Amino acid sequence: MVTVANGTPSGPADGPADVGVPPVAVGSAPRIGVLALQGDVAEHVAALRRVGATPVEVRLPARLDDLDGLIIPGGESTTIGKLLAEWALLAPLRECIAEGLPVWGTCAGAILLAKDVRDALPGQPLLGVLDIAVRRNAFGRQVQSFETVLDVPRLGGAPFPAVFIRAPQIESVGEGVEVLARLPDGTIVAARRGPLLATAFHPELTGDDRFHRFFVAVTRESSADCPPVATR
């Protein structure tokens, strides 16, 4: 099990695991993990609380138990991949995904989910479970990062604010993969196949929680459970 040492004062980055504000409907609140190896974990945790889910920070395999879904946040895909491998999370996560665990990757998370990463570093650990081809840093360096709004028909209503930070592009999608959003030039930036969801942008930075609600709805459709995993 993860030992949580209650040390000194907690700062903004110190989100507790699953002991925070109880959601409105405790009985039915889905437990949604946020892979907390590195990246903008706290932003996803906050968004999940706002939509009534119970967030669980996942750093070790034991925390995968009893999750209804998992978010892989934004961050550095090389760093997160190495930490996934180091802490023996790759195999159990792939197993959970094979069992139908809903997983949503934002930016770095989308790269980790992709089956084809066109410019991965040699030996870069990846999950490789969603049939999309992505290119890292496809829009350029930080000065080319941008905000825009996207039409996302699945979410309905107003255009969705999208934040692209050294973001990947989805260059192609396989059979059965639904394209959820494109840029005006046609570039695919969000895709879904069943319980797996990938966005090249960061809904967690915008305060617009429609994507998080959508993902919670996806987890409600799925009855999959992670098989129990041995603690490292």
Next chain:
Amino acid sequence: MTETATHEKLAQGTNGAGHGQQAERRESTALIKRGLAQMLKGGVIMDVVTPEQARLAEDAGAVAVMALERVPSDIRAAGGVARMSDPELIARIIEAVTIPVMAKARIGHFVEAQVLEALGVDYIDESEVLTPADEEHHIDKHAFKVPFVCGCRDLGEALRRLGEGAAMLRTKGEAGTGNVVEAVRHARAVLGEVRKLRTMPPEELMSEAKRLGAPYELLKQIHETGQLPVVNFAAGGIATPADAALLMQLGVDGVFVGSGIFKSENPAVRAKAIVQATTHFRDPGIIAEVSKSIGGAMPGLEVATMPAAERLATRGW
């Protein structure tokens, strides 16, 4: 806060859903500048002086590298004037890795910053580790497309830098010493002030702004949200996995490690151990495990007996 946003219209096109409207594309907004720092949270940013070191850092799991000619302990030993690194070296380091690359400009040297922006660095560190170019004014960071990270010793200094447009903070510590004491002092000072503001009655905020020499609006924002408006890493003296975890438990969002990696006995192993300890900063068992057999740390310097003129943290105002 106002940000100089660059507005750029995309070439005309229709999106997949068949709507004909032009989507506006906005670069270098506050959200974009601060957002990259949010993606670095929970990570380690490593000082590197060659493309080989940059690749080693990336392999060890660094979230970004800081491209330099010399690490702070060598700058300290060499004395003289420390300037922005050779653009050729920075360009080669940018070529060598896929993770973000940061580089340092002298305090107030906005032309060095313009050069770094032209080179395509992802973040500029307006850094006290280099010799200041202006003893009164820092760079107007709103004027740049590239985001800036700035050092701070207390909340007043932190908020003055934010007022000038910094998109990320780092507590200064004392660079190049391998001694974590100043990093702890500065992290406690900044985060302690944030905690104090959180509980302060609103009518006391203006006097506090005057006392800190910081913009009132930012104090008000921290009072309301209970946290700094940007990501705040620790820097200056972190040399071991336990040092990194200590700062994380104190409440910073991530760590910069300068001399601590490449001045140690086994940089590859130590770099990786510090990355692991930063992720699992609340798990003493894991910190113990990753700290085993990683070779000697860099030699440390006592800060308490250091002459005032040798202290880098006092640069900047």
